[in-house]
Amino acid sequence: MKKQSGITITDIAKELKISVATVSRAFNNHPYVKPELKKQILEFAKTHGYQPSSLASGLRKGKTKTIGVIIPRNNRNFFSNIISSIEEVLTTAGYNTLICQSFESPEKEDSNITTLINSNVSGIIISHCLGKNSHKNIEEAINKGIKVIQFDRVFNAPQTSFVINDNKQGAKEVVLHLLKQGYKRIAFFYGSLTTNIFKERQLGYLEAHKEMGIKPDTSLFFKNTLTREEGYNTTKQIIDKNIKFDAIFSCGDYSALGAYLYIKERGLKIPEDIGIAGFADEPFTEFTTPSITSVNQNDKEMGRLVAEQLIREIENEKSTQIQITIPTIVKYRESTQRL
Amino acid sequence: MKKQSGITITDIAKELKISVATVSRAFNNHPYVKPELKKQILEFAKTHGYQPSSLASGLRKGKTKTIGVIIPRNNRNFFSNIISSIEEVLTTAGYNTLICQSFESPEKEDSNITTLINSNVSGIIISHCLGKNSHKNIEEAINKGIKVIQFDRVFNAPQTSFVINDNKQGAKEVVLHLLKQGYKRIAFFYGSLTTNIFKERQLGYLEAHKEMGIKPDTSLFFKNTLTREEGYNTTKQIIDKNIKFDAIFSCGDYSALGAYLYIKERGLKIPEDIGIAGFADEPFTEFTTPSITSVNQNDKEMGRLVAEQLIREIENEKSTQIQITIPTIVKYRESTQRL
DNA sequence: CTGAAAGCGCTAACAC
């Protein structure tokens, strides 16, 4: 099985009776190439359909024009939006986008990183899976000269730039809103406090209570309640157990949806009996009845910023690491308006 | 800026006082390597963190373990699901996934293909943008030995395997259902008949009418009505113009949503006054009030099949090209139930 | 400004 690899730099050199070095220089707009010669080379290349081999140049330079992106999963509105804008920015800047999903498995995430290192990517954009606690791999990547940037779910440990949402502020605003609507006992659905986003949202929850002079009841904190199913079941359990609560603030829209479904099924009224607020602003939250209050994370903007910053760090030796926090926007909807 | 490229095959050979060829053979489980030696090499590699350079082997073999995937955009439920399952299958099989979005621009799609060719991908998975009509690039890729497989939006021209939905059947079932519900004048919202999926869905529309002995009115066919905004505006226009119709079958859920929003805004009743059905089974269709009938495309399955078939063709010289049609599943919801 | 030449890390004849 042969591969007609197409015309190469050597072919051009031979044809034009010049050296490969000159041809190479012409393509890399190296300063010292006589303009006419350069023009001639470029023209020849164009008419003959020359395509540079990124493998060869990558091997030679020890660096490629490709970036790896690692996310928990692509079929979540938040992440697919992010990937979409990351890819757009990277392509425009001449980079390829290698995509990897960890499926919330630390082992998969590790092997993804290894794969990316072997592929000689020049940068890695990552949002960690839940339960990740080692960053040996990330450090290895950094040591090999790969620029790493984190977003959304980040660690402080390996020193990298990152882009996150103002989770605390978003959560605080929502919970404040709930409290002002007269809800007094707000259940908090989250993933795990080892992950920054949940920790920060919890802080927002607590701050809102403090600001309103209301003592939060930590027995209303429910861990590992992020999926639709978990939201449904947890809501069922707390109602069945007769635990007193009058609202739910969930760190994810899918579990908020699960709660919504169970509450309706049970014949209770939203927002009158129970208020519901989620996080992520998944498209469906706008169309349920009642529509569900949620926190928009400015996905596209986040993707753009993270990609741009990474490129900056790759192309600019003296660029410094930065931490960007993007404001969240609370979408106030019917599920929390009972006044 | 140096790159500590890590330990290489040569280092191992030197250290173990054997030749690089043997080391290479050991890693590629070439038959003729003495088991003990092989074990020794693998062990050494492991403890010293050897990582093979995919660039080098790719350059040498003229082929890499990466696959390019081109889609219109990633932030559509259908495509993000597909990408998610494609990436899962490819990673498991040891391939990397390079993702490119055409954003419905033929030029971007072309340049994506070129990029993928330059990256020496061994395969391309593609769903074309609207309005694409040349396939010169695809043919070029095929000529260079790159396996190409199409899905969803496909061409017949360059002979490749493809995986599509049974669009005609899905559309036929929905329209049949509408007609049986007593709707008589069904508006048809679509993209362009040069794209297979719309053509096929139109055929389904027509067959359903034929089967019911009802003559379709082609003045109810509205082109380029796929976005939420277009769906909204088109619905407004046909109502304003007093065009008689009592149902809408849209090739996309977003335009169905636009129609839904306008109709509700106008104070008309769904499904009593106007029935609505969409295509794609976007998550929100389940939660609107009334919920919107739509056609599920079995996204994950499609992604899996397309990736598996591509791998088969890459790894198996004698594998033949095939066309797979996946059944669609109509999700009957409230927006079309008026009996 | 241009050319010659030395590899980047790996694979695959070809010898032994």
Next chain:
DNA sequence: GTGTTAGCGCTTTCAG
């Protein structure tokens, strides 16, 4: 079974 060696296509000193 194992070693030698010639590149894959490109970049980059080092000489002119």
